[in-house]
Amino acid sequence: MIQKPRGTIDIMPEEMPYWYKIEQTAREVSALYGFSELRFPTFENTELFARGVGDTTDVVQKEMYTFTDREGRSLTLRPEGTAGVARAIIENGRCSDAMPLKLFYIINCFRYEKPQAGRSREFFQYGAELFGSDSAAADATMIALAKSVIEGIGITGAKLHINSIGCPSCRPEYHAKLREFFASNEDKLCPTCRERLKTNPLRILDCKNEACKRLTEGAPKTIDCLCEPCAGHFESLKGLLAASGIGYTVDTTIVRGLDYYTHTVFEFISDKIGAQSTICGGGRYDGLIKQLGGPALPGIGFAMGITRLILAMKASGVELESGIKPRLYIAPMGEAAQIAALSITSELRGAGINAECDIVGRSLKAQMKYADKIGAQYTLIIGDAELESRRAILKNMETGEQSEIGVRDIDALRRLLG
RNA sequence: GUGGGUGUAGCUCAGAUGGUUAGAGCGUCAGGUUGUGGCCCUGAAGGCCGUGGGUUCGAUUCCCAUCACUCACCCCA
Numbered sequence: 001m002i003q004k005p006r007g008t009i010d011i012m013p014e015e016m017p018y019w020y021k022i023e024q025t026a027r028e029v030s031a032l033y034g035f036s037e038l039r040f041p042t043f044e045n046t047e048l049f050a051r052g053v054g055d056t057t058d059v060v061q062k063e064m065y066t067f068t069d070r071e072g073r074s075l076t077l078r079p080e081g082t083a084g085v086a087r088a089i090i091e092n093g094r095c096s097d098a099m100p101l102k103l104f105y106i107i108n109c110f111r112y113e114k115p116q117a118g119r120s121r122e123f124f125q126y127g128a129e130l131f132g133s134d135s136a137a138a139d140a141t142m143i144a145l146a147k148s149v150i151e152g153i154g155i156t157g158a159k160l161h162i163n164s165i166g167c168p169s170c171r172p173e174y175h176a177k178l179r180e181f182f183a184s185n186e187d188k189l190c191p192t193c194r195e196r197l198k199t200n201p202l203r204i205l206d207c208k209n210e211a212c213k214r215l216t217e218g219a220p221k222t223i224d225c226l227c228e229p230c231a232g233h234f235e236s237l238k239g240l241l242a243a244s245g246i247g248y249t250v251d252t253t254i255v256r257g258l259d260y261y262t263h264t265v266f267e268f269i270s271d272k273i274g275a276q277s278t279i280c281g282g283g284r285y286d287g288l289i290k291q292l293g294g295p296a297l298p299g300i301g302f303a304m305g306i307t308r309l310i311l312a313m314k315a316s317g318v319e320l321e322s323g324i325k326p327r328l329y330i331a332p333m334g335e336a337a338q339i340a341a342l343s344i345t346s347e348l349r350g351a352g353i354n355a356e357c358d359i360v361g362r363s364l365k366a367q368m369k370y371a372d373k374i375g376a377q378y379t380l381i382i383g384d385a386e387l388e389s390r391r392a393i394l395k396n397m398e399t400g401e402q403s404e405i406g407v408r409d410i411d412a413l414r415r416l417l418g
Numbered sequence: 419g420u421g422g423g424u425g426u427a428g429c430u431c432a433g434a435u436g437g438u439u440a441g442a443g444c445g446u447c448a449g450g451u452u453g454u455g456g457c458c459c460u461g462a463a464g465g466c467c468g469u470g471g472g473u474u475c476g477a478u479u480c481c482c483a484u485c486a487c488u489c490a491c492c493c494c495a
Contacts, residue, residue, distance in 0.1 A: 080494090109495080111495095113494080116488075117488080274489080275490060275491085306495085333453065365453085373456095397456090400455085
C-alpha cells in the first residue's frame with residue numbers, strides 16, 4: 001500500500017462540516033469588514049521567501065520545501081501567505097489603489113517540520129492583510145476581525161495576547177540591553193539560548209526551559225525600550241482595544257519568528273488544544289513591501305491555522321452534523337420498476353429534491369435496511385403490483401406509516417417533500 | 419533535528435513463559451416465509467499480528483533496525 005506523505009492529512013466527509021463552517025464564516029466576516037478574497041501561487045520563487053520572511057529565520061533555513069524545476073529555477077512551496085500576497089499586490093500594481101487595501105485568503109501552506117498535535121507539513125490557513133495604514137486603528141481593526149471570526153465559529157475562551165517588538169530604529173538598542181542583562185548569567189542559560197544571545201537575544205524571552213525562564217525575570221522588555229513613536233503606537237492600540245471592549249493581556253514573551261514583523265504583534269491562544277496553542281498569529285510588517293521592491297507601504301495581517309481552529313471548536317463543544325440525508329429513497333423490485341425508479345429519482349433531483357434509488361440490485365429487505373441507514377425520510381416502494389395498479393407504497397421511515405401515492409405522481413411527491 | 423509512547427481484521431481493542439486452525443465487540447454482506455428498516459438470532463467475508471533483519475528446531479510473541487502514527491521539545495498557524 002502506498003501511504004500518504006508524512007505530515008499530510010486526509011480530510012474525510014465527516015470532518016467537512018467544520019471546514020465549511022470556518023470557510024463560510026471567514027468569508028462572511030471578512031466581507032463584513034470590507035476585505036476581498038484573493039488567490040495566489042502555491043509555489044513562488046525561493047527568493048521571495050528568503051527576502052520577505054527573512055533568510056535567518058528557522059522557517060527559511062530549515063523548513064521550506066524547495067526544489068529546482070526543469071529549467072533550473074529554485075522554487076519553494078509557500079511556507080506562509082503574507083509574502084505571496086505582498087508580491088501579488090506589488091506585481092499587480094495595487095499599491096497605488098485607494099488605501100487601505102484589505103485582502104484575505106484561504107490557502108494551504110507547507111513546512112518541513114516534525115508533525116504533532118496542531119502541526120502538519122501541509123497545513124491550511126485563513127489569513128487577512130491590511131495595507132496602507134500605519135495607524136493603531138488599523139491594528140485594532142485587524143484584531144477585531146480575527147476575534148469576530150474566532151467567536152463566529154464558536155470558539156470560546158481564546159485569549160488575546162499583544163506585544164510590541166519595536167521597529168528598526170529601536171530594536172538594535174534593545175538587543176544591546178538584553179545582551180548586557182544576560183551577560184553575567186550566560187553560563188546558566190541553556191545551550192540554544194547561549195547561541196541566541198549572539199544571534200537574536202529576543203528569542204531567549206520565549207524559551208520554555210525552566211532555568212532560562214527564571215533568568216528572564218527582570219529582563220528588559222521590548223515595551224520598555226521602545227522609541228517614542230513605537231511606544232505611542234502601542235499605547236494608542238491599548239486604548240482602542242479597551243474602548244472597543246476587547247480584552248487583552250500584554251505578553252512580553254510573544255516574539256514572532258518571521259523577520260518582517262515590526263511594532264505590534266499579537267496572538268489568540270487556546271489552552272485546550274495541546275502544545276500548539278496559537279490559533280491565530282499576526283502583527284505589523286511596515287517594512288515588507290519596500291523590502292520586496294514595492295513602495296514604502298505599511299501593512300498588518302494575521303493568519304489562523306484551520307486545523308487548530310477545528311481542534312479549538314471541538315474543545316469548545318461545537319458539534320456539527322455531518323452527512324447528507326435523502327428526503328426519499330425509492331425501492332424498486334424488478335426491471336420495469338427499476339426503470340421507473342430511475343426516472344422518478346431524476347425528476348425529483350431536477351426539482352431540487354434529494355432522492356435516491358437502488359442501483360445495486362438489492363432485495364427489498366436489504367433496501368429498507370439501507371434506506372434506514374442513510375437516514376431517508378421516506379421510502380417509495382415500487383414492484384410489479386404497483387406498476388399494474390399505478391399506486392406505489394409510500395412509507396414514512398420515522399413513524400412507519402404507509403400510504404399510497406400515484407406511481408408517476410411527481411407533483412404529489414414534490415408537494416410532500418419540497 | 420532531539421526525546422517519550424504506540425503499531426494484531428474497515429473501527430475500538432483482547433491475546434499467548436516463543437509451538438501447529440490468532441479472537442471479541444462494532445461495522446460490512448447474506449439469511450431468519452414467498453415484497454418492507456430500526457430490536458433479536460444465524461452465517462459469511464475480511465489479518466503474511468507495520469516492514470526488514472537477528473536469536474531459535476520454531477517468532478505475531480524476545481532482540482535490533484527501519485517506517486508510520488502519536489505526544490512533547492524546537493518553531494509556528
